[in-house]
Amino acid sequence: MELPVVVIGAGPQGLAAGAHLLERGIEPVILEAGDTAAAAVAEWGHVRLFSPWSELIDPAAERLLASSGWVAPVAGYPTGGEWIDAYLAPLAAALGNRVRRGTRVIGVARKGRDLSVDAGREEQPFVVLTRDTDGNEARVEACAVIDASGTWTTPSPAGASGLPALGEQTAVTAGFVTHRIPDATEVQGLAGRHVVVVGNGHSAATAIIQLAETVREHPGTRVSWLLRRGSVGNTFGGGAADELAERGALGQRAKQAVDEGLVTLTTGFRTDAFTLTADKRVVVAAEDGRVLDPADRVFVLTGFRPDLSFLSEIRIELDYRLQAPVQVAGEVDPNIHSCGSVRATGAAELAHPEPGFFIVGAKSYGRAPTFLAMTGYEQVRSIAAELAGDHEAAARMELALPDTGVCGGSGLFDTPEPAAGGCCVGPQLVTLGTAPGREN
Known part of the structure; x- marks a missing residue:
């Protein structure tokens, strides 16, 4: 057999x-x-x-x-x-x-x-x-x-060195830090509070768009978006040049939230530590000594x-x-x-x-x-x-991947300037006419 x-x-x-x-x-x-x-x-x-x-x-x-x-x-x-x-x-x-x-x-x-x-x-x-x-x-x-x-x-941690930030696991266990995109109920529950998003990819952009809507509805809500890199770089994606239209639009909606002042974007912030406060909030500190105002929730979306x-x-x-x-x-x-x-x-x-x-x-x-x-x-x-x-x-490759519309690498890290038969052959080998691979 x-x-x-x-x-x-x-x-x-x-x-x-x-x-x-x-x-x-x-x-x-x-x-x-x-x-x-x-x-x-x-x-x-x-x-x-x-x-x-x-x-x-x-x-x-x-x-x-x-x-x-x-x-x-x-x-x-x-x-x-x-x-x-x-x-x-x-x-x-x-x-x-x-x-x-x-x-x-x-x-x-x-x-x-x-x-x-x-x-x-x-x-x-x-x-x-x-x-x-x-x-x-x-x-x-x-x-x-x-x-x-x-x-x-196995989500990546907030720590800029690839290791968890000091206190990160404690903050996760206590429910102040999560490595998942919030759902609508969770976002609504953060109205009027200070929320921090750490990350540079599509997950972070998705969370930012959701939270920006809460800021529109509840102006007392504050959203801080932290990027490790010294420049915005390709954070907002390729826009209209992206061959996946919705992927390009995702970044542009996040950019709009920043441009409208609904979200405060901070670059060059390499998370060093999370500290829980007596009033059940969390303070986020950077390696360079910068410290954010106490937050009610932190979403770490770093891949x-x-x-x-x-x-x-x-x-x-x-x-x-x-x-x-x-x-x-x-x-x-x-x-x-x-x-x-x-x-x-x-x-x-x-x-x-x-x-x-x-x-x-x-x-x-x-x-x-x-x-x-x-x-x-x-x-x-x-x-x-x-x-x-x-x-x-x-x-034979039956798929051509869509262009992201983003040219060049991810930019400079520190500076703000842009920059014959197999073992598994079954009882009958059928040569199949496979349809062209689908784009996704």
Whole structure:
């Protein structure tokens, strides 16, 4: 009996991987730590995506769902919750018991071989150690492993050195600091209070737009937006030059909030410490000694980083800066990224010294921002083809990524001036005519 391919994570890319593998005659086992599929998406279900429906649905997944009479949504920009209800939950249902919920992966290795052993390594299957919600542990053997676990559970801290700011964890535990975008109810509850947002990306811009509306309705509300860099740089994105119109508009709406005086933007603020006050507020201090007025809530939206803790026995090759696969890192490095420079990646770029192991989805970008769902769909299409032995299809890129409209790198940090067959071949290998990759 052929061993399955284990897919870690039942989010958008993990579920799409399951659909592509099935279409190739390969049996997947999809392990999801949450109680439901797309559990991470559910945690930001109130946030509206800047991609339309046509760019959020994987082609193989659409074919699998269409066989049951499902009809793809065609208009509008869904929230995360709508994405789940109309697409991700039905896809998980179509994959059936191949999706194992409440199953957390705590280790991946080669059977009988730790990290240091060469002899017979590639001939051994993978073994995936899991733990369920009751604490029961089990092993799953696999001929290949696709890590689509994402980065949602490992947000980056506020500290400017990559470490948590002093007192950050205490402030999180006390409920004064969070690493999530607020929902509408939470934002309304902050009317008349002082709110701080730390971060430079789309999540920060989304929070700023929401909070600016509260300032309009309740002028006594104060919003402080803190950037680490010495200049605004590409904070507001590419505007009309962005080929994803809603992504470009997001930055412009945040800029409007600043221009209208609804938000106070401070650059060069490298968070050093959070101090709780006796009256249940939090003081944010910078490394240079600047101190903000006491705040009622701080939203730290400084991006995410990959969880590599369960991959200690797998031979992976990551860029030393971004913690992304080395052949991907050069494409997405925010230090040097320029408009139009990002290209789609597939099995070849995502391969590691451990044959048959791949990291896909947001985790494949490591610490780099701006991952798009369609990037992951193309990744898993290519990997499924590779595992099925269709190397020609695996090497063919069927996606051109949209231009961000932002040229050059992220700017100077300190100064304010701009600046042949596979192991997983199933009982029948079918050569498929795959539709062009969707843009997202």
